[in-house]
Amino acid sequence: MRTNKYIWYGTHQLFHGLTLTFSESAAGVFAAHSYKFDGTTSTFIVECDAETWRRANLAGMSDEETRAYLAEIFDKDLGGHALLSNNSKWINFLLVKNQYWSHQNVVLLGDALHTAHFSIGSGTKLALEDAIALYRCFAQGLDVSAAVQEFERVRKPVIDEYQQAAYESLIWFENAKDYMHLEPLPFAYSLMTRSKRIDYDNLKRRDPKFIAAYDKSKV
Template identity: 65%
Template sequence: MKIHIVGGGPAGLYFAILMKKADPSREIVVFERNAPDATFGWGVVFSDRTLGYLYDSDEATHQGIVDNFQTWDNVDVVHRGEKVSIGGNRFTGIARIRLLNVLQARCAELGVDLRFGVEIGDPAALADADLLVGADGVNSLVRARYAEHFQPSLDSRPNRYIWYGTRRLFHGLTLTFRESDTGVFAAHSYKFSRDCSTFIVECDPETWQRGGFDTRSDEQARAELERVFAADLEGHPLLSNNSKWIQFLLVKNSCWRHENVVLLGDALHTAHFSIGSGTKLALEDAIALATSFEGGAKVEDALVRFESARRPIVEALQEAAQVSMEWFEHARDAMNQSPLELAYALMTRSGRIDHEKLRRRDPNFIANYERGVVGQDYQ
């Protein structure tokens, strides 16, 4: 079996690993336009459940991740300068580049043909393989090339956001809200290595315009945001890595496959970063697609199996992510809440965690909430 994969991100590399491991006679080529050590992005996060899936699928990759990760168990919400901590939320952070290096090394060990520095211009030229996988990210060319079949819907959302790093270590998934004279800024931050944290800043388009971020240089934008988040950054600068203001692109596809072509990861779907990283979805997609080939299934049958098994899971997650994304788009409406109320609203915003689940995760937090906000005891 010959497999062509466009895109050497988490989805493409992990799918290559699982398919080669299951059957070493498979001829698998990954085409990646960047160099192996291109340092785009900062850290990515996984839940414990995702780590469990990775362990079950390939212990060697799991070990490579465990050797490089940072874990924490709290979500911290900072509002009006006050921090509310909610325990029982175990997550893992790893540098995106370390994760890619782990996956690349495992591909090489298994004999996957990795071709770096190769930009694919016309994916149809690669469709002569038994299977062509479009794992080429949010702006997928494979998706565009076969758009009449995949029928994608691409929804560019109004909020602006930017990925930075910082040496200030946030020991937990920290959601910080700061109001300046131009509007409300939210920062999503977490430690992903011993000396670095991701620091994503998000704001609505009015705040962005009033803050003049459309015309500010990179240095000026960072200086302004360092001022807004001065108390949180504790004197540490924001670090840019080709960081740019972007609008979140919500990707869905009516159809996930066309003949021997299938999409994977961000090319197939996106979910707002406030609910969990696209990397988790990309890796779990790769597991689902590789699983659908088990038992020597034919390509056509495997792709049907993949879509029917994976689509309901992805759609449920996208639904929860939609609610979360819209919450952040209207964050300014929540700023009149107390820190405790805001923390509770954030934890329950997507509907996946309810009051009782939260009580099991952190009884103290719920006791404080019931005393301080509800003013009565729940039984």
């Protein structure tokens, strides 16, 4: 169980593509992970560290009070739209890893086998890829025992790599307050390279304009 707290809301403010927003308050730093999921609604997940959560007294607030408090924190970003609750509760991210992937004819897939922090947004993809990989192992004509072993052999390196990237990202978010002193471009650079899967050269290939502006900001 990780230390940061997060809560999952919706909003009618539309965020086109994944948008990460950081807001500093008297209690501490709040981060919002938001993205549009249909024509009229976006997901809006708010995350903060345990100290911020305690200082803001969020444990003592009702659902309505919490939404009003966070809507105030993200006032500019929400553009006056309310936060929509769906039995939303503060939770801690559960980091799942398994030493054994199967037992006899039972095999784990998806989040039951491994979780990847939502800041890298890959959990559903990994779960679906697990299912496809397991299907392919059986489609080779292997018996149950050989198929589940083959499944683990094929998937483990992929899962380990994603979980490592997700872990780096999770640690960055747990320490977000340590980056708030940075100017916008170095802050964005730190955020984009947090999982250590994207480095300076990679970012330069993907977005040369951003790297040019980042380099200029350091002079």
